[in-house]
Amino acid sequence: MKTVHSPLFRKTWSILDQSNTGLAMNPMQSFAYDDTLCRLVANEDDIGIARTWVHDKTIVLGIQDSRLPHVQDGIKFLKEHGYEVIVRNSGGLAVVLDPGVLNISLLFKDGKDMSIDRGYELMVELMKGLLSEFKEDIVDGEIAESYCPGRYDLSVHGQKFAGISQRRIRGGVAVQIYLAVSGSGSDRAELIRKFYDHAVQGVPTKYTYPQIIPEKMASISEITGRKYTVNELTHQLLLTLQSLSEKLDTFQVKNEHWKIYEENYERMLKRNEKLITD
Structure with missing residues (x-):
């Protein structure tokens, strides 16, 4: 049954599923993809793009995190625990990516009816x-x-399982969410808590970083007591978007798109060259 009265309804929803292939990708590519899709969807009316992505063990730092007084000690700690570390090109603070975390990006054309709150x-x-x-x-x-606390954290009984961010570029909007599907939410939170200990070491900071209580975070599987999987939720997303569109199709990256993507990827590489060194 089509839910045509939902504000999420689009004539066409296009899907780019990188929930499996993303495990072999450099995580910086994901941010380049979203910036590229933002530019493409800006020229389309009544079309939405949904991209799913999963990466192997990676910590994505916010720009403010990268300026902490002992950030290199924090990065060293994360790498010693087997995590790649990158700095993203949008707002927010440090988050954990791993095979139990599903990321979803919704991309829309910007407009008068697409306020920041509306995107969230x-x-x-x-x-x-x-x-x-x-x-x-x-x-x-x-x-x-x-x-990475924010106004649009999602939680059940005080335990956070997801966080939402937004990026706007050249007439397009990317609304991004990370969903802790399985694994231990508190273990992920403890890792970030220790990162801040190593990266701050009691030195005054220019921003207030979160005072993390690991028990405040959990995965969907932990919250519900039922084993959820990334593949299950990805499939459910397809069914949900099918009910929210006249047509559901697969997004095809065309030859003319790659130049835009390569430019965006190069920007991510340069940002990380400046902010993270070995």
């Missing part, structure tokens, strides 16, 4: 449709003691 609200609505089994328990609101 569309992702919250999608998540409540995707996680319909417990949607009544999902709360959107900051969990201050989590990593």
